[in-house]
Amino acid sequence: MSKLRVAIPLLAILPLLAACGSRITVQVTADEAATEVVDDLEVQFLPFDRDSLFATIIAQAATPEPEIPADLEEASLTEQELRDRWSTAESSWNNVRDSMRSITERLDNLDDRSREYRELFDRFGDLEDRERALNRQRQAAFDEFNEMQQSTQQRVDSICIVIDSWEEAAFAGYGDIEDDLLMSLGREVMADTTDADGVAGASASGGPWWVHTRVNTAAGELYWNVMIDEATSDTLRLVPGNAELRQGVRQRC
CATH class of the missing domain: 2.60.40 (Immunoglobulin-like)
Structure with missing residues (x-):
């Protein structure tokens, strides 16, 4: 060369x-x-x-x-925002599930007639409602992110091939x-x-x-x-x- x-x-x-x-x-x-x-x-x-x-x-x-089309750049940034939203929702959902597992472990070691047991049991019920709501939110966030990713991935792959070829030369x-x-x-x-x-x-x-x-x-x-x-x-x-x-x-x- x-x-x-x-x-x-x-x-x-x-x-x-x-x-x-x-x-x-x-x-x-x-x-x-x-x-x-x-x-x-x-x-x-x-x-x-x-x-x-x-x-x-x-x-x-x-x-x-090579120039990246403005609309593709904007779509890619939007996809990143949606990914972050999904990640945040996933983290919140996992935190609630961890709390539920912790309460379950404590309940297994308590007398079900005790006051502490009843309080923890009620707390578990509240968390169950919260977990279901967060699960719906994280799924909706993932679906929105996934839809955006699928709509842009082919164009991103195409421009990346052009950029890689230009940089190589x-x-x-x-x-x-x-x-x-x-x-x-x-x-x-x-x-x-x-x-x-x-x-x-x-x-x-x-x-x-x-x-x-x-x-x-x-x-x-x-x-x-x-x-x-x-x-x-x-x-x-x-x-x-x-x-x-x-x-x-x-x-x-």
Whole structure:
């Protein structure tokens, strides 16, 4: 395969080298409160801005990037909202069922003539009514989501094939371009996998560095490409607040 040559504005994506060395440590969480840590996730540490490089390649591609029809993008976002509504209804229904199972276990160990038994029995009856109502709601939510998904899936699959084909051609020489950049920098791309606490790190010299990873959540894909001026002892927190939330058709391709 011939080597792809792209006119890259090097000053825009190549940082100045520094002599000092340190370590970059990050923690990845799917919520702002840092309670939902993300483990077993690959985190990359790059000495250049991958987004700027991608933008340059896209701008210089032989053909324009495929556009997603506005109505399909809107339908995909609506489908996501319906999926979230169904997920919420499913969770509420499961919570009530868990409460019912807990009460049943307690009733099995009580005298059916006792006051506590009667109170729990009445509580169980109330929950039965609640469970039936929530079951109807979750089923209706699923049916609405499923109907929307079926009506859009074929169009989404078709546009994804077009996008994948275009990206394969446009980025055919990306590996060669990245190699040239790394050779110019005298650096390399580093990677680490988050541990049980959502923490990953890499030894780094100077800066800047860009920390990249992504996580799929119920709301969409959290995409991080965060620049660090230079390696420090402080831990970089990757949270939804400093991520780009990617939704819609492209997130599904």
